[in-house]
Amino acid sequence: MSTEVRVPTLGESVTEATVATWFKKPGDAVQADEMLCELETDKVTVEVPAPAAGTMGEIVAAEGETVGVNALLATISEGESAGSSEPKSDDSAKKPDAAPAKPGGGDSSSGNVDVMVPTLGESVTEATVSTWFKKVGDDVSQDEMLCELETDKVSVEVPSPAAGTLTEILAAEGDTVQANGKLAVLSGSADGSVEPSKRPISDGSAEDAPKSGDDSGTSRKGEDAPAAKKAMAEAGLSPDQVKGTGKDGRIMKDDVARAIAAGTSASSATTSASAAPAPAPRAPSSADDAAREERVKMTRLRQTIARRLKESQNTAAMLTTYNEVDMTEVMALRNQYKEEFAKKHGVKLGFMSFFTKACCHALKEVPEVNAEIDGTDVVYKNFVHMGIAAGTPTGLVVPVIRDADAMSFAEIEKAIAEKGARARDGKLSMAEMQGGTFTISNGGVYGSLMSSPILNPPQSGILGMHKIQDRPMAIGGEVKIRPMMYLALSYDHRIVDGKGAVTFLVRVKDALEDPRRLLMDL
Structure with a gap:
């Protein structure tokens, strides 16, 4: 009886892979779930396990060939003598x-x-x-x-x-x-x-299984995996600091993860959250204090939030610029049309759609804020996948609204409402939180007057919204009370200059203070 070995699911939007390494050759005995080969995509390295025990038969896709999802890789001849010395x-x-x-x-x-x-x-x-x-x-x-x-x-x-x-x-x-x-x-x-x-x-x-072989002793001839290049750039590592285990010594994504864990960060091992050892539990100052303390293990989500935020600070040259916006016109427009808007579209008209539209408009003029660093390249995105930070009972998550720049106000409000509800219920999938190009964080809903948001890597920009507060402003030589909001743009100074950052924030301010500019594409 023969069992087919096929290409597994490769992940979101990934349709093909390259066969990097075969760990077995025809005639070899294999165990069920033993690693047979390694595939390489533009995002991840994928190891293919044996679906059954037996003897390795024909290898259909040789090393270096490109294969699609579910394509036939090889066959296994099932048999008790070749597969396992012990029957199950x-x-x-x-x-x-x-x-x-x-x-x-x-x-x-x-x-x-x-x-x-x-x-x-x-x-x-x-x-x-x-x-x-x-x-x-x-x-x-x-x-x-x-x-x-x-x-x-x-x-x-x-x-x-x-x-x-x-x-x-x-x-x-x-x-x-x-x-x-x-x-x-x-x-x-x-x-x-x-x-x-x-x-x-x-x-x-x-990451799902251990490596089946290590040919790291060979000289590095092959091109490193794209995902590995990106991971090295984010961690501040050079290829010389990572030992490759792929074919011809090429560096794979999990090789970078091992290097980070070993503390080989180019800047300093102590600055890497992945390499830093867990501190010993702090001893209470007195027995009386110990009786009144409660120690609770951090959830996985909270640990990840802590690690990613620290990694962001260690990797990016982060800087924040501030401005303020007069919300008079946006509030007037919203109050004028909110009932008609809700009746027609079945969703409330909030402030987030205005800010999303304003940011999409500004990103077209300052594209570096919508870009990311990949090694020594800058990748410009000709689309806007807008991340909307949302607080949940278990921690902060950032669902992504894809192609927000092509959406109407109603479509944006519906997407935000749907993603927010799924976030609060813990129903978001990972695909819904990946691929963002820019992020908006609204600390104003919690009463924050001013803050410096932290970048969501590998993004290069994040806009922080804050509470609307009446303040005396000089308008036309007179002091008037206006609803004002402070805006904060944190950006990666490695690719975004101060001029670009300030220009972006001014364009957002202009669009919000005169929403008609959005309709006229000005």
Whole structure:
């Protein structure tokens, strides 16, 4: 019997990859889930595991060839003599790290179905079980939510792959599980009619499994992976500081991650959040203080927020410029049309659509604020994917509104309302928080009068909004009370000069103080 080895899902918008390295050759014995080859895309490095034990058959796609998603890579001749010296026992499904006999997920002969950790997204290799909605012995229907996982980016709900009875929970609340780990086991079918569904297929990112070989001793001849170049640029590393493990010594994305963890940052090992050792727990000053303290472990999301913000400060040459805007005209326009707007479009007219439109308008004039650094290149974006920072009960997230520059006021307001609701409910996917080119953060909703926002890497600009406060202003030689808001633009001074930053902020101010300029494209 022959099993096909195919290209796995490569991630959002990625349709093809290049075969970088084969770890096996025809005739080699392979185990189930053993790494067969490594693929390289423009975003990630993907390792392809064996779907079954057996003997390596024909290699269809050689090293250097370009393959599409689900394309045939090779074949495996299944056989007990070649695949494994020990036959799998019937209770293997009850071991969290046991591999099933075939990628269907479960033992069809016994009616058991494995509940697996779903695909968590690019570079996410583990999650924490936060809540179980069902307990052992409960009957569940297909697609009913069984539990919720928490990663360092999002919360992920795990649906039941089939109808049946929950017979075993292998990962309790608080446990850490791997991207391809087993969570629970379902037995039989609640109504006897639903067939077990296939388990979700992992995206096979390089971080999902250990390397199967190390040819770092070879001289570096091949071109480094694009994702590795970008990671080195963000971490301030040079190729000489990273040991490549790819074909011909090329540097892969996970090689950069290991270098960062080892503390080889070009500036200083102590400035890298990834390399800094965890400090020892602080001892309370007295026994009385200890009795009144509460120690709570940081969530993965909070740890990631802390790490990324510190990395942003360590990487970018961040500077902030300020201005203020008279909100009189925007408030008058909003009050005049808000009821008619809500009646026609089914969504409230807020201030965020005005600010989003104003920023998109300004970004066209000052494109470097909408750009990013990739190695020694500056990548200019001819589109605006607007990140809207949102506070949630678990921490700050930044959902992205794609192609905001091509949207109407109503479309922007609907997108912001929908993304905000999903953020508060913890329903955002990682795809909805990736790819932003510029960010708006509204600290004014919490009463902030003035602040300096931190860049959201690899972006080069972020606009900080603040509370609207009546202040006396000199207007036409007279003192008048006007609703004023301070604006703050933090920018990466490596590619954005002071003139460009100030020009951007002035264009935003002009558009808000006279919203008709947006309609006239002025």
